[in-house]
Amino acid sequence: MQRVLVVSDDPMSISTTSATARADGNPVRAERTLEAGLVAVREWRPNVLVLDLGIGLTTGGLAAVLRDPEIADRIGVLLIATHEQLSYVGAGVRTDDFIIPPLDMAELQVRLARIGWLRTGADETNVLRRGGPTIDM
Numbered sequence: 001m002q003r004v005l006v007v008s009d010d011p012m013s014i015s016t017t018s019a020t021a022r023a024d025g026n027p028v029r030a031e032r033t034l035e036a037g038l039v040a041v042r043e044w045r046p047n048v049l050v051l052d053l054g055i056g057l058t059t060g061g062l063a064a065v066l067r068d069p070e071i072a073d074r075i076g077v078l079l080i081a082t083h084e085q086l087s088y089v090g091a092g093v094r095t096d097d098f099i100i101p102p103l104d105m106a107e108l109q110v111r112l113a114r115i116g117w118l119r120t121g122a123d124e125t126n127v128l129r130r131g132g133p134t135i136d137m
Contacts, residue, residue, distance in 0.1 A: 002076075002116045005044065006030040007037030008052035013080055016103040017050050021112060023105075046075060048115050053081040053098075076115035 004021040008014050009032050018028045029044055031037040034055050041049065079098040086098070096115045099108060 002026045002047040002112070003044065004028045004048045004050060004112065005037065005040050005046035006050045007034060007040075007055060008032070008050070008080065009055050010052060013052055013101065013103060016105060017080075017108060020103075020105045020108045021048075024109065024113070026112075041075065048076045048078065048112060050078045050080065050112075053079050053085045078111055078115055 002021070004017070004026050006014050006017045006021075006028060008017075008030070014030045014032075018030055021028045029040055029046065031040050037049075037051070037055075040046070077095045077097075079095050080101060080103070081098050083100060086100075097111050099111055
């Protein structure tokens with residue numbers, strides 16, 4: 001189980017990401033500002049941060065957030081980014097993965113599971129089951 005923090009000002013991104021993470025039994029917290037997200041990182045201590053790149057660009061705080069050692073060393077980061085925003089990824093900004101809207105629940109589920117696996121190491125809890133196929137992460 002992963003504690004998933006969603007930081008986005010887009011209600012659809014929050015809804016889709018929250019529903020996807022909860023479907024796998026993960027507790028979810030959502031924040032609509034970068035500042036509230038930073039407070040949640042320190043107080044709630046999530047395992048995965050799903051960050052809307054647009055919210056970081058509008059406040060100018062994205063690079064600082066993703067370089068923060070508390071986040072970089074402890075939390076898996078999944079960015080939600082448009083094609084145009086992808087040029088901001090890199091240059092010392094660490095992220096484990098990114099996804100381009102519109103968010104597809106099946107793809108989002110796999111990416112969240114992958115980040116959890118990268119951060120915690122493989123064990124029996126990292127098996128993804130949806131319908132017929134089983135993916136052992």
